[in-house]
Amino acid sequence: MKKILLCLTAMLLSFGSFAKGNLPRTIVTTDGEIDDVDTFIRMLLYTNEFHVEGLVYSSSMWHYSGDGKGTLFSSEMDMTKKIYPKPRTSLRWPGVTWIQELLNQYEKVYPNLVLHSKLYPTPNYLKSLVKVGNIEFEGEMSKITEGSELIKQKLMDETDSEEIYLQAWGGTNTIARALKSIEEENSRKANWSAIKRRISQKAIIYTIMDQDATYKNYIGVNWPEIRVFYNANQFWCMAYPWKRQVPKAFQKYFEGAFMGPLIHEHGPLLKKYYSYGDGQKQEGDEENTHGDLRIHKPQGVFQTYDFISEGDSPAFLNLMDTGLDNYKNPSFGGWGGRFVKSKDNPFRYEDGDTAADLNPETGKMDKAFPQTRWLEAMQLDFLARAAWCVKPYEAANHAPWITVKEGTRLFAKAGASLTLHVSAQDKDKNSVVQFKAWPYEEAGSGKADVRLQDAQVHVKIPETAQKGQSYHVIVEGADNGVPVLTRYRRVVIMIN
Known part of the structure; x- marks a missing residue:
């Protein structure tokens, strides 16, 4: 009996039977494009920040496997209709083994990662x-698949009512199939309304564009109360046209001088990361020529080891607890972008012109800046996580934790003055945290006057503030480690 218990214990430990605690739950669906691969590699370094409950291969308007029977298919999406006007049997399909192959590389660095976080x-x-x-x-x-069944079972599980954050890095079709299965199996039951309400409250979909029509044709029509975070603009700063989106001051963090050492000095997992001119070629995708600068179309624009794309990274970065409190409040803004409530559907949050922030580099409102404003901190954080793959705890850097003594939800009258006392805790010895404080005007009702003196933030609410309005103050703390790591605390001041 003792041997049996020991074996069971070993099996449970092997399969990671850790408690998810307060970590958000998530399932990833992906079409496997090279930017999905790079997103996946970065995401693996952050899997201590959320509880992954599914990794699902799916298709999109850019990638699909075909049915193996020679069936011809034409896209119904305007963009791909123009690019691929002729019917096809398959399209740039990278296969269904690349996730497992990357997890094999993760296995090699896992013993070092757990030195930095047991989660x-x-x-x-x-x-x-x-x-x-x-x-x-x-x-x-139309088909029930292992992936759709996994999503269905997680959504239907009444023993765990915590919400599930569904990431759509490609199309939403596998998510749609899961919801369709729930509808088909339950719509004739007397309690269908209660089931549908429970599922709608449990699911959150973060989608990068519409990469097929299943949200428009099925999910949005039949499940309108499922919360959706729709990123159609801000993600471009982490995708292929990043040189047109990223402020000049931050572009050095995407160039080969920064990315090359990050990739090649931090173990086997990072070496699988795709970058310009690295000689790598994704099997199955004939259009992936980025690894050869001699034949890639924007020859001369990019240099060896320059960043290519991680267009889907905002989806998981939205789960990061950096102190910005954006996960439950998509209009607040954070590393996953900032979204405003749709005029047509109160459960849908979108980016675009109404979610633009003022870009101080150009002096103009910028649809990408709610994402690009955080890029320097995000890239340095990525470098630190890469170091966790190869360095012991004492030789690496870890982010500080910022505290505001007065709390993060305060009330004040128009014209009031407030003083916030800020402090920081840092796990690394001899760390010094430098503070900044600034008003996030676009996230609230306007701009408060914010001044930092020593470890005190002095806030003056405008005399014109009205009852029910809110003013956001971001307290930012950066340590003096290598690389420099930044965390935040957002204070929201409500006018009463």
């Missing part, structure tokens, strides 16, 4: 989550 999931646990979803064609949602 990293075990490789075997993550491997157990990999499922194939709806991959045959763009928007295909």
Whole structure:
């Protein structure tokens, strides 16, 4: 009996049977483009920040496997109709093994990662989550798949009512199939309204563009109360046209001089990261020529080891607890972008012109700046996480934790003056944290006057403030480690 218990214990430890605690739950669906691969590698370094419960292959308007029967398919999306006007049997399909291959590399660095956080999931646990979803064609949602069943079961599980954050790095078709299965199996039951309400409250979808039509045609029509964070503009600063989106001051963090050492000095997982001119070629995607600067179209624009794209990284970065309190409040803004409530659907949050921030480099309102304003801190944080793959705890840097003595939800009258006392805790010895404080005008009702003196933030509310309005103050703390790491505390002052 003792041997049996020991074996069971070893198995449980191997499959990562750790408690998720207060970490948000998430399932990833991905079409496997090279930017998904790079996003996935970065995400693995942050899997101690959220509880992954599914890794699902899916299709999109850019990538699908075909059905193996020679069936021809034409896109219904305007962009891909123009790019691929002729019917096809498949499109740039990278296969259904690349996740497992990356998890094999994660397994090699996992012993070092857990020196920095015990919350990293075990490789075997993550491997157990990999499922194939709806991959045959763009928007295909007619077939029940292992991936759709996983999502369905997580949503229907009444023993765990915590919300599930569904990331759509490609199309939403596998998510749509899961919801369709729930509808088909339950819509005739007497308690269908209660089931539908429970599922709608449990699911959150973060989607990078519409990469198929299943949200428009099915999810939005039949499940209008599912919360959706729709990123159609801000993600471009972390995607292929980043040189047109990223402020000049931050572009050095995407160039080969920064990215090359990050990739090549931090172990086997990072070496699988795609970058310009690195000689790598994704199998199955004939259009992936980025690894050869001699034949890639923007020859001369990019240099060796320059960043290519991580267009889907905002989806998981939105789960990061950096102190910005954005996960529950999408209009607040954070590392995953900033979104405003749709005029047509109060459960849908969107970016675009109404979610623009003032870009101080150009002096203009900028649809990308709610994301680009954080890029320097995000890239330095990525470098620190890469170091966790190879360095012991004492030789690496870890982010500070910022505290505001007065709290983060305060009330004041128009014209009032407030003083906030800020402090920081840092896990690393001999660390010094430098503070900044600034008003986030676009996230609230306007701009308060904010001044930092020593460890005190002095805030003056405008005399014109009205009852019910809010003013956001961001307290920012950066340590003096290598690389410099930054965390925040957002104070929201409500006018009474």
